[in-house]
Amino acid sequence: MTEFWPLLIPTAGIFILLLLSGFFSGSETALTAVSRARMLQLEKDDNDAARRVNKLTEDRESLIGAILLGNNLVNILASTIAASVLLDLFGPAGVAYATLVMTALVLIFSEVLPKTYALSNPDRVALTVAWPILIVVRLFSPIVAAVQVIVRGALRLLGAQVEGPLFSAHDEIRGHIDLHHQEGGVVKDDRDMLGGVLDLRELTVDDVMVHRKNMVMIDAGKPAAEIVAEALASPHTRLPLYEGDAENIVGVLHARDMARALLECGGDLTKLDIGAIKREAWFVPETTELQDQLNAFREKREHFALVVDEYGALMGLVTLEDILEEIVGEIEDEHDITVEGLVADGDHSWTIDGALAIRDINRALDWNLPDEEAVTVAGLVIHEAQTIPEKGQVFRFHGVRFEILEKRRNQIISMRVAKAPD
The missing domain is CATH 1.20.5 (Single alpha-helices involved in coiled-coils or other helix-helix interfaces)
Known part of the structure; x- marks a missing residue:
């Protein structure tokens, strides 16, 4: 019995080192899998452990370096002690026994077991180990910093990119x-x-604007009675006014201003002065980001703007509702005119309006048609076909089959689409 006493201390040392190895492995998994959003919320609630977790995860390179350094130290030390003990017991064959035994012990109890538990409970484990790991990171920081310099230098020599995140x-x-x-x-x-x-920051105003050919505008030179009649017949509350040429926008007529003016003049249209109640038109470049335009609407307390290109030519109009629809989907009220832009044919195909926005069909059908080169589906077909399609032509690209159903001059009016391999 006395011959086993000298083995007790190294065996206990190996056991402790394996526990430390499991601690480092579980900590690494938990701190890399932890939800930073939940930790940030806990930190706002004055949780000190969450504050330490956030501090550790801010510099992941130093965190991982310190954990790996500690893990390798205890694993190598445990393997060395085991080899020494088994060499005394079995001679040269002890090296092979030590390799097999330590590999099994490290794999099961120091890697798989703690990492499995940490993956199942990342937040709980991260909050628990944050304090001791923070001490380890500070203790090993000089060594880890030196290792980082060597690693970065080696990667640069190999031409690898090591700066900056891969994704925003x-x-x-x-x-x-x-x-x-x-x-x-x-x-x-x-x-x-x-x-x-x-x-919102990836889209510009011209991606969501109402094109000029679909705008409802009123000639400011018409008699007041005709202007009022056209305004009342329109589903819109804000209508651009032009003089002579549709490009010559002279203001915007608001239905509420018109109603107030009619009330003041007792309903007598001959006394109604359109020029006095029209509002100044607000022009914005077509390249304005949607996020910036949304902020501008909020600052100016406006809901309506006219869109122009780099030469000042009228391109269309954009409203606050157009931008909000990019977030919440189509908004319809009792005055909206319903346009059947997408109709299911019942055989896994759809008849669509050529002017339907690509983003709308992607959202409705959960497709992924590209919208970098065109805004509408018709524009996408023309861009991909590199020609003006004729009625009856069929194209396949981006995993979708496009059949031209109706064409008017150079404009695609409608088409049938269905999922199909290219």
């Missing part, structure tokens, strides 16, 4: 939203709304 914060958030949608945690409507918020 918006891309990371979008990835999380898509992942949760695939897993069933976020329904499609919520995913579309969240994605619409993130898209």
Whole structure:
């Protein structure tokens, strides 16, 4: 019995080192998988452990370096002690026994077991280990800093890029939203709304504006009675006024201002002065980002702007509602004219209006048609076909079949679309 006493201390040392190895492995998994959003919220609630977790995850390179350094130190030390003990017991064969035994012990109890538990409870484990890991990071910081310099130098010599994140914060958030949608945690409507918020900085006014050919405008030179009749027949409350040429916008007529003026003149249209009640037109460049335009609407307390190109030519108009619809989807009220832009044919195909926005069909059908080169579906077909299609022609690209149903001059009026391989 006495011959086993000298083995007790090294065996206990190996056991302790394996526990430390498991601690480092579990801590690494928990601190890399922890939800930074939840930790930030806990920190706002004055949770000191969450504050330490956030401090650690701010510099992931130093965190991982310190944990790996500690993990390798205890693993190598445990393996060395085990080899020494087994060499005394079995001679040269002890090296092989030590390799097999330590590999099994490290794999099961110091890697798989703690990492599995940490993946199942990342937040709880991260909050628990934050304090000791913070001490380890500070203790090993000089060594880790030296290692980082060597690693970065070696990577630069190999031509590898080591600076800056691969994805922006918006891309990371979008990835999380898509992942949760695939897993069933976020329904499609919520995913579309969240994605619409993130898209505001990627879209410009010309992506959502009402094109000039679809604008309702009134000739300011007409008699007041005709202007009032046209304004009342329109579903819109704000109508651009022009003189002579439709490009010559002289103001905007607001239905509320017109109603107030009619009340003041007792309903006598001959006394109604359109020039006195019209509002000044607000022109914005077509390249304005939607986020900036939304902020401008809020600052000016306006809901309506006319869009011009770089030469000052009228391109269309944009409203606050147009921007909000990019987030919440189509908004219809009792005065909206319903346009059948997308009709299901019942055989996994749809008849669509050529002027339908690509983003709208992507949102409605959960497709992924590109919208970098064109805003409308008709524009996408023309861009991809590199020609003006004829009625009856069929094209396949981006996994969708496009059949031209109706064409008027150079404009595609309608087409039938269906999912199909290119």
